[in-house]
Amino acid sequence: MFSRDFVGGMSAVLIAAVYLLFAYQLRTSALDDLVGPGGLPRTYGWMMLVLGLMIAAGAIIKQVRSGVAPDLALEWKGQGRRILWAAGLLLIGVGYVIGVDTLGYPLAIALLLIAVALYQGAKPGLHIAIIGIGGAAFLWVAFVLVLGVSMPKGFLGIL
Structure with missing residues (x-):
């Protein structure tokens, strides 16, 4: 069983990946720039992906540093x-x-x-x-x- 932080982080990564899939399918125009119709959604998607990875990595690091197995049943109750x-x-x-x-x-x-x-x-x-x-x-x-x-x-x- 995984910690809530790890599951939350990986859920954010999954949601961000699907979001990015759709964000990169947005139609672009000659007037498109970094914050235009395609740029801002892509930026949001990448930010969510990176933050999700950071949360999941933080959960792993916390577990390794503590060296003690958390009571995951209590955490998920x-x-x-x-x-x-x-x-x-x-x-x-x-x-x-x-x-x-x-x-x-x-x-x-x-x-x-x-x-x-x-x-x-x-x-x-x-x-x-x-x-x-x-x-x-x-x-x-x-x-x-x-x-x-x-x-x-x-x-x-x-x-």
């Missing part, structure tokens, strides 16, 4: 519940990705913010709706008006 909790957050994100084209960015991001707040244990109420709507409005203004990023309009586009 209760992690199944945490993994399931993280899977729930992932499902909320997948729901957002699936629904954003149909619902449109403003509505989908508002629902995402509300769902995550409730999933994290926030007490349902008007304040959660205000946070979702306000957060969606802020993000829409930031991306669409300030940065000029085109976002899916969904069925609200007919308005």
Whole structure:
């Protein structure tokens, strides 16, 4: 059995490798530079890969230096519940990705913010709706008006 740090580091390496696979398939143009549409995703991927390797190597070095076998059963105790909790957050994100084209960015991001707040244990109420709507409005203004990023309009586009 491996330590949590080693498994986490190697998981980051695996995720980074898949991310880099897709990042290197992004279309490039004559105007592309180091921080352009292809450069920034590649930089993120390589940074995650290196950090994952550093975490895994640190776990190995820690084990070798201590010379004492850690109680891995105790270290992993209760992690199944945490993994399931993280899977729930992932499902909320997948729901957002699936629904954003149909619902449109403003509505989908508002629902995402509300769902995550409730999933994290926030007490349902008007304040959660205000946070979702306000957060969606802020993000829409930031991306669409300030940065000029085109976002899916969904069925609200007919308005």
